Amino acid sequence: MKVEALTQEQLGEIHQATLDLLEKKGVAIHHTPSRRLFQQYGALVEGETVRIPETLVAEFLKKAPRSFSVAGRNPVRNIQIGEEYQPVLGPAAGAVFVSDLEKGRRPGGLKDLQNLLALSQLSDYIGVATAGILTPADLAPENQHLTQLWETVKMSDKPIIGLSLGAKISEDSIQMARIAAGDQGAHYVIGIVNSLSPLAWDERMLEAIWAYAGKGQPLVIACCSMAGFTSPTTLASTLVQNNAEVISGMLLAQLIHPGTPVVYGNTSTITDMLTMNLCIGAPEYALLSTACAQLARFYGVPYRSGGGLTDAKEVDAQAGIEATTNLLFTMANNVDFVLHALGIMESFLSISYEKWVMDEEIWGRMLHICRGIGALPGGAVDLLSTVGSTGHYLDQPDTLLNFRHVFSRPALSDRGNWDSWVKKKKTYPEAAHEIWQARVRNFTPPALPPQVESELKQYIKDVKR
Amino acid sequence: MKVEALTQEQLGEIHQATLDLLEKKGVAIHHTPSRRLFQQYGALVEGETVRIPETLVAEFLKKAPRSFSVAGRNPVRNIQIGEEYQPVLGPAAGAVFVSDLEKGRRPGGLKDLQNLLALSQLSDYIGVATAGILTPADLAPENQHLTQLWETVKMSDKPIIGLSLGAKISEDSIQMARIAAGDQGAHYVIGIVNSLSPLAWDERMLEAIWAYAGKGQPLVIACCSMAGFTSPTTLASTLVQNNAEVISGMLLAQLIHPGTPVVYGNTSTITDMLTMNLCIGAPEYALLSTACAQLARFYGVPYRSGGGLTDAKEVDAQAGIEATTNLLFTMANNVDFVLHALGIMESFLSISYEKWVMDEEIWGRMLHICRGIGALPGGAVDLLSTVGSTGHYLDQPDTLLNFRHVFSRPALSDRGNWDSWVKKKKTYPEAAHEIWQARVRNFTPPALPPQVESELKQYIKDVKR
Numbered sequence: 013m014k015v016e017a018l019t020q021e022q023l024g025e026i027h028q029a030t031l032d033l034l035e036k037k038g039v040a041i042h043h044t045p046s047r048r049l050f051q052q053y054g055a056l057v058e059g060e061t062v063r064i065p066e067t068l069v070a071e072f073l074k075k076a077p078r079s080f081s082v083a084g085r086n087p088v089r090n091i092q093i094g095e096e097y098q099p100v101l102g103p104a105a106g107a108v109f110v111s112d113l114e115k116g117r118r119p120g121g122l123k124d125l126q127n128l129l130a131l132s133q134l135s136d137y138i139g140v141a142t143a144g145i146l147t148p149a150d151l152a153p154e155n156q157h158l159t160q161l162w163e164t165v166k167m168s169d170k171p172i173i174g175l176s177l178g179a180k181i182s183e184d185s186i187q188m189a190r191i192a193a194g195d196q197g198a199h200y201v202i203g204i205v206n207s208l209s210p211l212a213w214d215e216r217m218l219e220a221i222w223a224y225a226g227k228g229q230p231l232v233i234a235c236c237s238m239a240g241f242t243s244p245t246t247l248a249s250t251l252v253q254n255n256a257e258v259i260s261g262m263l264l265a266q267l268i269h270p271g272t273p274v275v276y277g278n279t280s281t282i283t284d285m286l287t288m289n290l291c292i293g294a295p296e297y298a299l300l301s302t303a304c305a306q307l308a309r310f311y312g313v314p315y316r317s318g319g320g321l322t323d324a325k326e327v328d329a330q331a332g333i334e335a336t337t338n339l340l341f342t343m344a345n346n347v348d349f350v351l352h353a354l355g356i357m358e359s360f361l362s363i364s365y366e367k368w369v370m371d372e373e374i375w376g377r378m379l380h381i382c383r384g385i386g387a388l389p390g391g392a393v394d395l396l397s398t399v400g401s402t403g404h405y406l407d408q409p410d411t412l413l414n415f416r417h418v419f420s421r422p423a424l425s426d427r428g429n430w431d432s433w434v435k436k437k438k439t440y441p442e443a444a445h446e447i448w449q450a451r452v453r454n455f456t457p458p459a460l461p462p463q464v465e466s467e468l469k470q471y472i473k474d475v476k477r
Numbered sequence: 478m479k480v481e482a483l484t485q486e487q488l489g490e491i492h493q494a495t496l497d498l499l500e501k502k503g504v505a506i507h508h509t510p511s512r513r514l515f516q517q518y519g520a521l522v523e524g525e526t527v528r529i530p531e532t533l534v535a536e537f538l539k540k541a542p543r544s545f546s547v548a549g550r551n552p553v554r555n556i557q558i559g560e561e562y563q564p565v566l567g568p569a570a571g572a573v574f575v576s577d578l579e580k581g582r583r584p585g586g587l588k589d590l591q592n593l594l595a596l597s598q599l600s601d602y603i604g605v606a607t608a609g610i611l612t613p614a615d616l617a618p619e620n621q622h623l624t625q626l627w628e629t630v631k632m633s634d635k636p637i638i639g640l641s642l643g644a645k646i647s648e649d650s651i652q653m654a655r656i657a658a659g660d661q662g663a664h665y666v667i668g669i670v671n672s673l674s675p676l677a678w679d680e681r682m683l684e685a686i687w688a689y690a691g692k693g694q695p696l697v698i699a700c701c702s703m704a705g706f707t708s709p710t711t712l713a714s715t716l717v718q719n720n721a722e723v724i725s726g727m728l729l730a731q732l733i734h735p736g737t738p739v740v741y742g743n744t745s746t747i748t749d750m751l752t753m754n755l756c757i758g759a760p761e762y763a764l765l766s767t768a769c770a771q772l773a774r775f776y777g778v779p780y781r782s783g784g785g786l787t788d789a790k791e792v793d794a795q796a797g798i799e800a801t802t803n804l805l806f807t808m809a810n811n812v813d814f815v816l817h818a819l820g821i822m823e824s825f826l827s828i829s830y831e832k833w834v835m836d837e838e839i840w841g842r843m844l845h846i847c848r849g850i851g852a853l854p855g856g857a858v859d860l861l862s863t864v865g866s867t868g869h870y871l872d873q874p875d876t877l878l879n880f881r882h883v884f885s886r887p888a889l890s891d892r893g894n895w896d897s898w899v900k901k902k903k904t905y906p907e908a909a910h911e912i913w914q915a916r917v918r919n920f921t922p923p924a925l926p927p928q929v930e931s932e933l934k935q936y937i938k939d940v941k942r
Contacts, residue, residue, distance in 0.1 A: 013480045013481070013809075014479055014480075014481075015478045015479070015809075016478070016479075017849055017850045018850060022850070022852070022853070025853050026853060029853060029857055029858050032858050033858050033861055033862065036858070036862060037858075037861065037862040037865060039866065040865075040866035040867070061866070117895070210861070210864055210865065210866055210868070210869070210870075211861070211865060211866040212866040239870075239884075240870060240871070240876050240880050240884065241869055241870055241871055242869055242870065243870060244857070244860060244861065244870055244873070244875055244876070245870065245873075245875055245876045245879045245880045245883055245884070246851065246853075246854055246857070246875065246879065246883065247850045247851060247883075248850050248851055248852060248853040248854070248857065249853065249854060249857040249860060249861065249875075251850065252853065252857055252858070252861060253861050256861075282884045282885070284892040284893065285880050285884070286892075286893070287892065287893045287894055287897070289892055289893065289894060291892050293890065293892070294884075294885050294892075295842045295843075295845040295846045295885050296845070296884065296885060298846055299846060299849065299850055300850075303850050323890065323891065323892045324890070324891065325891060325895060325898045325899075326904075327794050328793065328794060328797070328904065328905045329792050329793060329794060329796055329797035329835055329889075329905040329906070330797065330889070330890040330891065330905050331794055331797065332793070332794035332795065332796065332797020332798040332801065333797040333798075333800075333801045333835075333838070333839055333842070333890070334890070335798075336797065336798045336801040336802055336805075337801055337805065337842065340801075340802065340805055344478075344480075358895065359892075361895070370794055370798075373798070374798055377760045377798070377802065378760075380760040380761075381760045381763055381764060384482055384764065385482045385483060385487070385712045385713050385716065385764055385765075385768050386711065386712060386713055387487070387713060388487070388490050388491060388494060388711075388713040388714065388717065389711055389713070389714060392494055392709070392711070392713065392714040392717055393494050393497050393498050393501070393502075393717070395709055395714060396498055396502065396675075396676070396709065396714065396717060396718050396721075397498065397501060397502040399675055400502060400505075400675065400676060401504065401505035401526070401675055401676040401677040402505070403675070404675070404706055404707055405675075405704075405705060405706055405707065405708060405709055405710065406705070406706055408709070408710075410709055410710055410711065410714075411705050411709070411710045414710045414711065415705050415710045415750050418710055418711065418712075419704075419705065419710070419747045419750070419759075419761065420747070420759050420760050420761060424794075424795070425758065425788065425789070425795040425798070425799070426788065426789065426790060426795065427749040427751075427752065427754055427756050427758075427759075427788045427824075428749065428751070428752045428754065429752055429754060430582070430790060430823065430826070432752070433790045439791075439793065440793045440794040440795050441794070
């Protein structure tokens, strides 16, 4: 499966327009050390604006690797991110609300953070543990991030997505992930930063780039512009702006530490002009995501986008339509790193437990499609001739041997007949509710070696002082 | 967007295995005149089985055209079917039950037939009026088909999908469609026939092929095998069987009347081995459909498959997931003729009014994706430079001029915020319910010229005698 939203010519045009924009207009960089560094390498600084010459882009962007690995505290969980590898999935992140069938929608608390980390650890599809999966509303803001990081390391042995809001929080994320992973390899945490559309980078994000790139740790560098509001209505023009934002961020990481792994990220889409909401379930998301995948390949870096994105408020037909479209394009674009793969709802505002299980089902379907038709077996014509036009295949050894592992079997969707469905009396969200509840109930966190535990506790103690 | 399920090598292998199967084992043809005709052209007949030599396939399959047109009673509605044209969509067909939010699921009646024909006529996406959209359970079986055909011609001025169960019903379909379309062109009705898997053709279907092909009218020739039950578990082997069935049907049409337009059809999928249900929402459907699209192109004939297929029992997340997957592959495969595009549910057993509106929304999304990113406008960098990093795009002339016709706007999906959604108190199916009800309430059938009306009534009278 292969999708393209841009011809090679269009791709070249967008690249050239981006270079023009970076050189002529530039990007606002709200952070003095970052501006100084750009200036040192030949960029023109005027006030907060940095105008980046084409030569700088050409020289430094190519220093970013095409793929890289990240270690978790359990080496079996280590991941590889990049074009030659399978997509790595992360759960929904950064949501304010959580929802489930029983308790409805409410601000997420510590228990929810723990539950979602447990579901992340248990899901075969999820490759990372995300400290920022949600910010517990029932914790005091001071040192909240230390609790989030501690829970992440404790509940999961997968590689960690750190927090990246400013220097201190980033530094603590990096250190705690390093303690957890031990001396396994060069990369042990991933930072995620977003530009401030239009054409700007906020100080806290730039501090995060310095913190992660300063230690050579991978950074996912994304834009999330709202076409019609923080970027132009015309999608091709929005792409130029996005590209300028992402390139300036990737470039800064290379100037700080050449060779820092960077992932080209995109979550831009259109704005609902009635409510000013971000429409993450819109078909435009799939289009922009496809175009950005082409741009990331063009620059030779891994790509982040996609996931089970939807603007729906409950696990309904809209959620199914939008998450399926976006996960299908995630698969078709072979997105290297997928944030928000599971559970996200309501324009990034909330995480739904039932939606998580739904998205898992959808991704399972996508993987099944990826398996393809398969080869024609040797004796195919013989088998077909044996059964001919009068028999059936129910009692053929081929059927009995193969159907269980050849045929797809969705966890939630109903394939039975009407009467059995009526008798079951279970809606799709109800079936999903049972599944996640059973998982959370039976969860035991993976053992944390006592030495790692005491080192982490010591770190937290020192930092709090 | 381009999808492929088979490599060129696999395609060749399946073609060759099909020819072997047709020549060595053959197909059961339960109709004496058909067997005789095959024999006349060099096929070997043994009992009911016809073994078809490779040379016959090579010589006659190429007589089928790559594309063709069909006239409706309103020339504006005429359609073109084939690779160089846009997909032509037909509604769900052949269902036993209908369902809507108010009355639930029940056997469909005459009123439902009328409603569904009205919705077909009103939908911009639907290209045809399908007499077999449902068989009204409240009509006496005798001459039921005449009422179905009469309602179809009366309620819609689009080209007609006739009925094709046996010689008489086919003949009446052809005649009534001919009267409705007048002398506009060579083709004025489409017949749909299905093989009887495994490897057989039933008498009534063969009579329909004789009736339609006898008058040079287009035929959609499909298989609907159930892998694991009426075809092998291994998908590649199922493809060989399907291909043999469809090729034998297409070939018969060419022997009867060389040049008869035939559409290569496929609706095969896997069987739910617990309940023996056909899983039309399974990912295997998308895979088989993609592979058959490649086979149809290989043989140079238009292709029929796809649609909003689902095994769901209500308009829920499952319906959204499955219909979206199948409609996305319908788009990606550029399926020439799409039966069951709107409304089908429950493994082909029922048509849902609300699902119809949902499927329309999904297809609208697909068309939006097909529009692509679009060209980069001339002054893009200037516009981006003007707004720079401090402004926004809400008040830009580009935004005000373009957002309405550039941005997608789904009819049902909610893009607003939580509070407005709660206030609205309308689920996805409820919103769909309002839409179809308003359409049906306000529907006026397109005027039927008095002369056509009296000719049709005379035909019905004569036939009934």
